[in-house]
Structures are given as C-alpha cells and as structure tokens.
Amino acid sequence: MLKVRIIPILTFNGFGLVKTKKFSNPRMVGNPVQAARVYNSRGVDELVFVDIFASSQKRKVNLKLVADVIKECYMPVAIGGGIETIEDINNLLKIGADKVIIKTKALLDAKFIEKAVAFFGSQCISISIDAYATPDGYKIFNKLDIEISLEDFVSLMISCKVGEFVVTSVDNDGMMDGFDIDLINRVTELTNIPIIAAGGGGSMKHYNALFSQTKVQAVGSASIFHFTQFTPLDIKNELKSINVPVRI
Template identity: 35%
Template structure:
C-alpha cells in the first residue's frame, strides 16, 4: 500500500456562489461555497478546487473573502483558479489561505509567468490548467490547446505543452478535455494516458464525469493520479464517500 489516488471536487463559482458550470447553458445555483466545501471535506474529499469562472476584477474581492472563509474551516489542500495572471494574484490567494493556484490562460499568453511563479512560490503550489481539444483521431490522435472556454484554437500541441509547462516549473497538471467537459460521457482517457505517461508530475483528469465508473476509468484507463468532478457532487447525485467506495471496489487505492 502507498499513495492514494485523489478525488477532488471542483467548485465553479460566480460572484460568491457555486454554479455549474462554465459550458452549460443554464447555470444552476448549487449553494454557498463554504458550506459545500465543508460538506465535501466531511465526506472525505482529498482536496478542494475552487474556480472563479467569471474572474472579473469586481468579483476578485469576493473570491478572496470566500477563499479565506473556506481555508479557515477546511483542513485539506485548497486550489484556487480563475483569473490568476500576476505574481500579486498568486500572493493574494496564498495569503488568503489557498495552498495552490491554477494558472490557465496566463500560461498560454505568457509562458515565462509559470517559471516566475514557480521560482517565487515553489512548484508545489503551481498547477497549470490545460484545456485540450482533440484535433485528430486514431493512432495519430492529437490534441490542441484552446482558450476562451474552448472557442479559440492556439495551434499548440497539448501534450508538448504539458511537458513544457513541467519544465517551466508546474508542480501538477490539471488536464481538461474540452470535448468531454459538460457531456457526462466520461474522461478522454486516451488524452489522460498520453499526458500522464509523458510528464513526471501528477496529472489531474477533468471534464466529462457523469457516473462513478468514470472516476475509476480515469485511473484504470487514463493512468491519472487524481480525478476531478463538479456536477455529480454538487447536486448530491453521489457523495464523495460513494465515489471512493466505488473506486476501492475497482481495486484502486483511496483514502477511506
């Protein structure tokens, strides 16, 4: 026995409320982020990820306040993402109580920012979030980095990008399949497998979880170190504990 695979519930937040989600047409309110985080922690979540989906300038103060409230009551690691563009943004979130920050768009437009961030704060708190979209199928499968919620192609190969981000000091990769996100059809495990076997840092799979078996598949087929899901937990379709029991029954080492 050794290191457990992690289950990470993700809170997509807009103006201080948990919503789901970025790519759903109707944004359903799923509650108060502090209450929801506490519930996840009690159910046995291994970490919590908080994403500020609007990441507007005006909403920033609310986000900092929420992060501070969560950190004062939830004693598991907390990752904060959405609108992290400067070293000051990172410092502000870490000071509010975040353990890690997720950098997404800023990494694409300014890759040296990832290096500066990891040198200043340490790789252990720098997660690079990668939104990848499939552009070729089969044995020659390829994925490309997209920005703006999956609308804008960048021409950057997703797998090479992940390696580059690790070289720049990313301590972890949060890998979202834009093809699967919001579909409830399960992860793109071919993508997960390729990235996970390429980079030396932990990979978190995201995008597409609609059933407990999808979480298990991420580990068994995708080879990832952690699985992230939002909507299946928000509306209490499943608890974290149910998810863990399911994974354990599939032979995956988890923290129960």
C-alpha cells in the same frame, strides 16, 4: 503505492457556483461556502475552487469569498481565476490557499510561470490544461485566439517546472458520460508531473474505467456531486473494490 485523491471542483462566476457543459451554458448550482462546508464534513482529500470568468472579465478573484471558503476546509485547497502577478499568488497563499491553478497567464507568458515556480516552489503552481479534440489532435481551449497543441503546451509547462496539471476534457465537461481516457493517457505519456483528471464523471463505472485504464492518481469532479446522489465516499468505495488505494 500512493493513495489516489478524490477532489470536488467548485467553479464560480463571481456570484455563485456554476456548472458548465462543454465549457458553455453555465448553470447556477449553489453557494460556494455552503458547498465547501459540506465537502469538509465528508472528508474529501482536496478541494479546487476556480473563478472561471475572472480572466475573461479582467478582474481578480474575490479574496474575501475565497477566505470564507478556505475557513470551512480542513483539507488542502487550490484556487484559480484571474491570476496575473506574483502578488496575486501571494495574496491567495496568505489567506490559506495551498496552491494556485493558472491557465490564461500561462498561455500568455511562460516566463511568468517560471518566475512563480522559482518564487513559491513547484508544489504551489498547478496548470490547467483544458483540451478539446480536433482532426489534428488535441488543442488547448482558450478565449485568447491562441492556437496551441496539447503537446506544445505540456512541453512548455514542463520546462517551467510546474508541480501539477489539472487536465479537463472540454468535450466531456458536464456531460457525465465518461472521461476522455485517450486524453489522460496522452498527457501521462508526455510527462511524469502529477495529473488531476477531470471532465465526464457521471457514474461509478466511469471512475472504475479511469483508474483501470490510466495511471492518474487524482480525479476532479463536479456534476456527479451536483446532480446525482453519489458522494466522494461512493467513489472511494468503488475504487477500493478494484484495489485502488484511497483514503477512507
């Protein structure tokens, strides 16, 4: 069995690290380069760094800052924010990103995702699935006034042959009261593409439940590292105690 990945998620507003609750009210939480240095020293499996306002503010991610973050990391790094062109992806890969994370462009132009996968390979292209619950099922959160169901978006991205999904529960984001197990299981029912589950981790029991009740092999977290004493190693030790294979 593959060893599961514990992945800190750093969200950025163009100036510093921020953490949201339910994708709103961003709170400043630190410096991205310093945070990357700390996580590197703790031997995390991977790092995600996303400029969560780049697309809505119609700007590119700060390449110099991204390069500075990547220089601190000896683990794989995934970068997201404001990606609209093949050149954008190439620029990020050239400065050391291992893969990119895309959502807005995927919602607007699936043909671009197909082109990116053909150009760079599936392993380089991850898709962010930010989902919220409605009486009619899960929908994809966006600021484009596009209404699309979880099922339709996942199906569309599967057809583009992407390499990974980063699945975040908007309802649970930053709340630290547990993961949306139903959402994660719904996505794993729809696809065999690897999934990073995110949104809601706040205590060790939440990670225990996530890996006991779903088939995911990676988890992304932020608030638990920003606002509690827990570290990625604590999560690994918890998972090891329930016989989930981890890198120590």
